[in-house]
Amino acid sequence: MKKHYNNVVIGFGKAGKTLATWLAARGEEVAVIEKSKQMYGGSCINIACIPTKSLIVNAEKGTSYTDAHDIKDQLTGALREKNYKKVADAEKATVVDGSASFISPNTLRVVGHDGEQTIVADRIFINTGTKPMVPEIEGADGSKIYTSTTLMELEEKPQRLVIVGGGFIGLEFADMYLKFGTDVYLLDSHERLLPNEDADIREAIESVLEEKGLHFLPGAKVERFREGQEGVAVDYKMGKQRDTIKADAVLLATGRTTETEPLDLKAAGIETDKKGYIVVDDQLRTSAEHVWAIGDINGGPQFTYISLDDFRIIKNQIIKGKYNSVKKRQPFATTVFITPPYARIGMNETEAKEQGLDFSVYMLSADHIPKAAILREERGILKAIVDNESGKILGCMLYCAEAHEMINTIQLAMNANLRYEILRDQIYTHPSMTESFNELFSSEALNR
Numbered sequence: 001m002k003k004h005y006n007n008v009v010i011g012f013g014k015a016g017k018t019l020a021t022w023l024a025a026r027g028e029e030v031a032v033i034e035k036s037k038q039m040y041g042g043s044c045i046n047i048a049c050i051p052t053k054s055l056i057v058n059a060e061k062g063t064s065y066t067d068a069h070d071i072k073d074q075l076t077g078a079l080r081e082k083n084y085k086k087v088a089d090a091e092k093a094t095v096v097d098g099s100a101s102f103i104s105p106n107t108l109r110v111v112g113h114d115g116e117q118t119i120v121a122d123r124i125f126i127n128t129g130t131k132p133m134v135p136e137i138e139g140a141d142g143s144k145i146y147t148s149t150t151l152m153e154l155e156e157k158p159q160r161l162v163i164v165g166g167g168f169i170g171l172e173f174a175d176m177y178l179k180f181g182t183d184v185y186l187l188d189s190h191e192r193l194l195p196n197e198d199a200d201i202r203e204a205i206e207s208v209l210e211e212k213g214l215h216f217l218p219g220a221k222v223e224r225f226r227e228g229q230e231g232v233a234v235d236y237k238m239g240k241q242r243d244t245i246k247a248d249a250v251l252l253a254t255g256r257t258t259e260t261e262p263l264d265l266k267a268a269g270i271e272t273d274k275k276g277y278i279v280v281d282d283q284l285r286t287s288a289e290h291v292w293a294i295g296d297i298n299g300g301p302q303f304t305y306i307s308l309d310d311f312r313i314i315k316n317q318i319i320k321g322k323y324n325s326v327k328k329r330q331p332f333a334t335t336v337f338i339t340p341p342y343a344r345i346g347m348n349e350t351e352a353k354e355q356g357l358d359f360s361v362y363m364l365s366a367d368h369i370p371k372a373a374i375l376r377e378e379r380g381i382l383k384a385i386v387d388n389e390s391g392k393i394l395g396c397m398l399y400c401a402e403a404h405e406m407i408n409t410i411q412l413a414m415n416a417n418l419r420y421e422i423l424r425d426q427i428y429t430h431p432s433m434t435e436s437f438n439e440l441f442s443s444e445a446l447n448r
């Protein structure tokens with residue numbers, strides 16, 4: 001028997017679950033198909049943002065490795081239930097357990113523990129996320145080689161951890177495990193940590209991490225993993241030198257990739273790009289009519305708040321609102337949750353120079369900020385790039401305590417097209433990290 005819904009969301013991601021509850025509240029029938037009961041609510045709450053930040057915070061508080069993992073499991077368990085109920089309890093919404101694949105552009109096969117069913121929908125939203133990319137390195141399938149998902153399930157703290165990849169995940173896990181007291185080695189094929197950052201920012205972050213005990217091996221090419229009873233040996237090459245690190249565990253943090261084969265997209269005529277991401281237009285429409293791809297799977301920036309913003313774009317198409325295209329998306333910030341956190345929005349000094357812009361650089365050392373002294377976190381620097389003619393902020397890099405909160409104020413000013421003097425002259429609460437904008441934007445303009 002075929003079941004019909006007005007809307008089907010494949011995958012319980014941020015965009016999809018928000019869309020489903022919104023559609024249901026409007027009185028439209030909607031089904032959310034999720035292949036794993038452990039993933040109700042999607043990656044963010046189960047295996048990504050929330051559990052990692054919980055572990056980071058608890059590691060910082062000095063909570064033991066085991067207790068921190070218990071706290072993380074309780075938190076994700078509660079959120080999973082809450083997320084499930086939010087959809088399942090909505091009158092017009094249904095959660096369908098099973099893995100979905102296309103039979104035609106508007107027909108899906110769903111295979112679950114209870115058997116197979118066919119679902120027909122007027123609109124389909126694919127929100128299936130990504131999975132860890134496992135590089136083709138000999139021994140990468142070994143039992144001591146982990147991804148961000150599986151490492152968070154490891155019950156015993158590794159004494160020595162090798163991390164391959166120094167991007168968002170590599171850096172956050174490196175900092176987290178250093179806090180737990182693990183000896184951490186970070187290997188990246190790039191010659192530099194954070195290659196897209198200005199040298200002063202990069203060096204500041206690198207030196208704090210090295211002070212904490214991180215062994216950073218830039219330009220290291222991992223050649224093989226060899227597992228034995230004692231642990232795992234990581235053979236790598238740096239320049240012409242070959243060497244080996246022995247560790248208890250290895251984390252692969254070399255990026256994310258797609259898993260679209262099970263969806264059988266060809267059956268619906270849905271195109272993918274060379275990397276497997278679903279090709280969408282600026283309205284997130286796929287090559288099949290009435291099928292959209294939202295969240296990480298459409299090849300856009302991989303952040304929960306971007307997945308949420310994909311929901312806004314779909315919602316506006318449905319209500320015929322203005323914010324209906326990714327072309328209308330304004331600049332947004334990112335944060336690497338290390339300690340202190342590193343938050344950034346817009347262009348940095350290197351990029352402004354490359355573009356030949358007439359700009360000034362404003363800089364402040366975090367140890368000038370009274371709140372930083374109170375927090376006993378005086379490491380870091382703040383840096384803003386301002387257009388000399390318009391006074392608009394072109395970009396901002398905050399490497400200091402509370403940077404992940406402060407950057408949202410900068411983002412608001414940038415997106416509201418405010419001149420930098422507005423931030424310079426605001427009355428801020430005291431003592432706060434944000435009040436440092438009085439000083440940052442008054443710092444002598446450096447025309448470089």
Ligand SMILES: Cc1cc2nc3c(=O)[nH]c(=O)nc-3n(C[C@H](O)[C@H](O)[C@H](O)COP(=O)(O)OP(=O)(O)OC[C@H]3O[C@@H](n4cnc5c(N)ncnc54)[C@H](O)[C@@H]3O)c2cc1C
Nearest residue numbers: 011013014035039042043048100128129295296302303304
């Ligand atoms: C370790 C880690 C930390 C991160 N930290 C942050 C952070 O701090 N801040 C931030 O903004 N972003 C962070 N991210 C990125 C963020 O998690 C993702 O961008 C976000 O979760 C994207 O979600 P989504 O909407 O694309 O779908 P997801 O939340 O990934 O959901 C996809 C769902 O689809 C299901 N599914 C897949 N295929 C099928 C199928 N065929 N049938 C049925 N169901 C299917 C999956 O089981 C899954 O539940 C982090 C990522 C990782 C890996």
Ligand SMILES: NC(=O)c1ccc[n+]([C@@H]2O[C@H](COP(=O)([O-])OP(=O)(O)OC[C@H]3O[C@@H](n4cnc5c(N)ncnc54)[C@H](O)[C@@H]3O)[C@@H](O)[C@H]2O)c1
Nearest residue numbers: 135165166167168169170188189190253254255256302335
């Ligand atoms: N705080 C956050 O917002 C947050 C946190 C975690 C993840 N994320 C999202 O998840 C995405 C994935 O994170 P990620 O850290 O896996 O990817 P990434 O793209 O940020 O970093 C991957 C790193 O691995 C390195 N690398 C790739 N192949 C390698 C190899 N064979 N040997 C050595 N190094 C190698 C790359 O040079 C790069 O530095 C991020 O891009 C981000 O969008 C966000």
